[in-house]
Amino acid sequence: MLGTMMNSPLTLSALLHRAGRVFPGTSIVSRLADGSLHRYSYREFYLRALALAQGLQRIGMARGDRVASLMWNHYAHLEAYFGVPASGAVLHTLNLRLHADELAFIVNHAQDRFLIVDEILLPLYEKIRDQVRIERVFVVQHSDHALPSGYESYESLLAGNHIPLDAPQVDENEAAAMAYTSGTTGRPKGVVYSHRALALHAFSIALPDNFDISRNDVILPAMSMFHANAWGLPHAAIMTGASLVFPGMHLQPESLLELLQDERVTLTGGVPTIWLAVLRCMAQHPGRWCLQPGMRVLIAGSAAPESLFRSFDELGIEVIQPWGLTETTPMATICKLKPHMKDWPADRKYEMRAKQGLPSPFIELRVMGEKGELPWDGESAGEVQVRGPWVAASYFNMPEVTEPWTDDGWLKTGDAAHIDAEGYLKITDREKDLIKSGGEWISSIDLENALVAHAGVREAAVIAVEHPKWQERPLALVVIADADQPSPEELRAWLAKKFAKWQLPDEFVFVSELPHTSTGKLLKKELRKIYKDWYLTPPKT
């Protein structure tokens, strides 16, 4: 027996139309490349997002086509977030930090037809231009420079679109956005977000127990809009009518602090690296900035060190730690205390707050040991697996990649964790072979494979070592093939052919052998333990 309810799909268009009509006066501020501020209202955003949707239809975009973005965080990227899906197309956000070869692979794999790109990022696009088949490129320009040949202005795409949008009635399970994630190894994999997943995720993160997002908020997304839907903040803002402040490419602490102060930001978020720098900057200039009391700072991308909680607490700023993956849209759990925990001693509360938190409504967690599901006892650790309506069930056009899912349909996260009797998830170790530097993934296996491809290397292990600024940096441990030890400079140049500069190991340590399990696998856990404090007190090698 079915309900007698209307079949109204959960689409981003529905959120866009409501925002334009119900919150016309809400403001959106963006820092442009030249440092100046661009301001407009939800009403203008709404009309321009619709004009973008119409422009895409006018140039022949077909339902489900991919439109790529190569942009920093600003109003035009927000227009793409909503205008591209409103046209029936899929916004593919490109990670501007990737190596050109990887970027080209992603653009080709996603079959991106059109690109919207920041003028300042054109040199990056130029690097891949010959390797990809983008039909038309639209440039978001804030200078008077003439566009190089072969490019059109983003404004020309929007201009003259005053006819009512021929809005497609999309099903909520259709794709609205996509992003590629680096797996443990091999090629990047595309996660395709449905309208439904983004809408439900917005509902979830806006809940009072999660990020508590309302029309009273002023939100500054300091995470990248090319990463996992900017944690869903743009969607939750448009759903609730919150004001938005975009930092553009200016993620230096002074620039962020100025925006946080001047725009009276109440909610912001980003990777720990950003906030460690902000704290250092505030400590260097005591009293220079005055932030909103009770401002919330979401810290994710890497686990937030407890010191971050304590330092922000002293400033009257609340740090909230969520957890998730590109594959989970991304927020799966969020850590806030339960009412009865508020009277706990400070240390116990910090310990609790540094956990990854409770599963959001409709998100299921389980921790799997070798013999099946482990009890929620706060001790039994195994791989955490996740299931829910905003969790990926496969990768785009890679039916052969099935390893990340269990036979009964749960996503294997590759993180080791336990869950306590109150339902709080705690990541205890990383099972997957990845390094997270400043919020960006680096595949240690890919680096190792590239290293052993060098004639002078017999075996290599690349491990994460703790770093005061980047949380983790890759360290390469190398066993040489013969007496002719290659120089570190040579190995760096070798890897630089394939990897972005920030992905290269900081140092190369030459060792006589590497530890292995009885089955011959590298004992990385052991190595991580030995070299953990490399940047504080390098061990004798």
Add this chain to the structure above:
Amino acid sequence: MLGTMMNSPLTLSALLHRAGRVFPGTSIVSRLADGSLHRYSYREFYLRALALAQGLQRIGMARGDRVASLMWNHYAHLEAYFGVPASGAVLHTLNLRLHADELAFIVNHAQDRFLIVDEILLPLYEKIRDQVRIERVFVVQHSDHALPSGYESYESLLAGNHIPLDAPQVDENEAAAMAYTSGTTGRPKGVVYSHRALALHAFSIALPDNFDISRNDVILPAMSMFHANAWGLPHAAIMTGASLVFPGMHLQPESLLELLQDERVTLTGGVPTIWLAVLRCMAQHPGRWCLQPGMRVLIAGSAAPESLFRSFDELGIEVIQPWGLTETTPMATICKLKPHMKDWPADRKYEMRAKQGLPSPFIELRVMGEKGELPWDGESAGEVQVRGPWVAASYFNMPEVTEPWTDDGWLKTGDAAHIDAEGYLKITDREKDLIKSGGEWISSIDLENALVAHAGVREAAVIAVEHPKWQERPLALVVIADADQPSPEELRAWLAKKFAKWQLPDEFVFVSELPHTSTGKLLKKELRKIYKDWYLTPPKT
């Protein structure tokens, strides 16, 4: 192109399982019929709701079968709210205030197979017992009385169900609950709520801009659980882990105030009649009760008079006015100020807060005049129509009733309203022929039809007049058929055969004629204007 997300349905079972595991210690308090308090935890609630689901499966309940409830607000009703849908069945909440004939019609029309009933309401069930085909009746008992023959105890239905629930994988569009609503005329009509509608509605009302429901809340639902899902509060509580306090049958102001104070309630709600009585009681006993500062009171069912906002404000209590219908699950709009309105003068803010508010995410509103949609100018009034994923598209098993929907699929609410440029809905008049007394609907047309069926009545108009306690009461204006004027007592007795006592007109006014439109329709608007203040200063007749 589809997203690559998991197909995880939005079901009440998912909320139930999460609540049982993530919020095991949260408390649920219920006032029993004898006035004592029953307390248990979410964990116990969870296990008992599962035991109920298993019990229903054990006695042969098939997928989609209707299980009726005839209960006040308490823990067992909450168990039914979740346990019945968890079993794959549909909870049909019966309105215990209806006339027995109407109740019997509803039970038969819904084809209810089983009934869960409060011991104290057995006399009401006895009145319809012979007219309905309920297979088994389970009694929620808190006394030592032996059950009359033909009845079983609710506890026996739950007992011994320790095997794991054979939980059906329901689709989110399947029915979870149903309730009947009085239309303008004719028989009550069934609205069938899908799992999806209830889940999305819970997300929506929990948002910070709506009721702002979190695990820090203690919620006392003082609206009936047999009306429109108790405004979704039970679902939002189980979604967020909020504590619950149920008043049982004790809706007298002293009893409510004691619970509000002792259980430190932070969020409550009910019809204006309840809160007018509470305010009177507090004024009579100044200083006797100490409520939580900042407690929110949801007032709906009838429009809340501005005086209610002012009086509660003086007590540091926030009144929030939502609006909706049984057909909208029920919350469609909720009235809270936008940030820029907070500096407005007090009178302007009260005027704003007394509006019905902004449409929730995914709820669309429009106001239709004779020539189509009217502008959002805060003046142009017409019928408000609504559309969205928790809005009914039809009535249960009444395919012939299509009048409440437009050809393009919007629900016609029968309320006249305008919407201002900020998106705030304001109900200006009632287009449908109904009287709302103490939050319950009375059909004036049904009363009129019954009156003219009396030999002594030529024509009759039943209109709503304002009442200090019940907001509205029915007043009958009667044109007699001949010189023999029937007595008011005679007409009351005549109507009492078919209507519940509280539905009968308070008074019968005999008039020589009634005003009509040029097409012969009764000019009720005119009559309502003349008799509006009947209870304050009765006009000369």
